Amino acid sequence: MNIVILSRNPHLYSTQRLIKEGEARGHDIEVIDPLKCDIIIEKEKPTIYYKDRYLDYVDAIIPRIGASVTFYGCAVVRQFEEMGVFTIVTSDAIQRSRDKLRSLQRLSKAGIGMPKTVFTNYSRDVEEVIEHVGGTPVIIKLLEGTQGLGVVLAESKNAAESVLEAFNGLQARVIVQEFIKEAKGADIRALVVNGQVVGAMKRQGKEGEFRSNLHRGGSANIIKLDTDELKLAMNASRALKLPVCGVDMLQSARGPLLLEVNSTPGLEGIETATGRNIARAIITFIESNRK
Structure with a gap:
């Protein structure tokens, strides 16, 4: 195949x-920069x-x-779809996963557990927002952050107020989530392929860091998921129509809680940690889909 x-x-x-x-399986593999592609739209x-x-x-x-x-990249993916080319993740699914609010709404409807979350339209009533998620400390996230960027831990009402005011001043939309203390700065990344978990690792943030991202100095080790964690990962993949994805979750006193779903997960951390x-x-x- 030409991939x-x-x-x-x-x-x-x-x-x-x-x-x-x-290439080891006999395919012709080519790397193409999507930003250098011209999309030609013509009848049929x-x-x-x-x-x-x-x-x-x-x-x-x-x-x-x-x-x-995301915008132009997904336009290129969509054009390949219109040409009848198979893609491991569709353009619509990528866009859904990149919109944190939209994906959380969809995952919530699918019955998937997650930290209590509030989205508000530049609200100045910080106290009420904090109350909705169970009080401080709280996590404040930009709707379009990656690799731990745009994620802040506010340990007090005053800190939360300052952060929200700063983001409001920049017209940056955020979500506020409850802080899961018992996770102790660790999370789980499950890698799903064809709707099944093919590997999982537990990522631990470095000392004094609440974010566990490997890009920020965290460490990772292989972990065997329990039944609830496996179910959450596969259900999240199904809910967002992402047959290939990385599902991030926290271990909490009330069971696994979903953080987010990544439509283009990196392979280095998961392959290194799990083998x-x-x-x-x-x-x-x-191959199975082309057949």
Whole structure:
């Protein structure tokens, strides 16, 4: 098969792993920068032009669309969909997952447990917002943050008020969530492929850090999920129609609680921590769908 990886950086670990596993299974793998694609819209003949050729030979795509290029990246994915090309995640599913508020609303409707969350329209009644999530400390998140950026722990009412006022002044929309103390700065990342969990790791934030992101100095170890955690990961994947995704959750006194679902999860942390060949699982998922 001719498989295209939509990525702006061909040297990233995830991209290189997908190239290696794809070629090992006899496929032609090409890395294409989605921002350098021209979308040609014509009656009954949707096409994509890249550098010096039309991409009319592609059998499947693997979107690795960064959050900063979501709009155009998803437009390219959507064009491939119109051309009948298989994609491991659809453009609509990527956009749903990138909108934290929209995805949490959908996941809540699906009956998935999560920390109490409040979204408000630049409210100045901070005390009421804090009350809705059970009091301080609280987590304040930008609706469009990644890798732990735009996430603040406010330990007091005054701190929460200052942070919310600052974000309001910047016209930045945020959500406020309850702080799960018993998680102790750790979370779980479950990697789902074809609707099934193929690997899971527990990430621990460095000392004094409430965020567990590996990009921020956290560590990770393999973990075996219990029944409730497996169910949450697979249900979240199904609810957002993301057959390939990373599901982040917290361990709490009332069971696993979902943090967010990542439509283009990195592979380095999960493969290193678990020893699982996630890249190969993604390639075989494409093969099974093309057949």
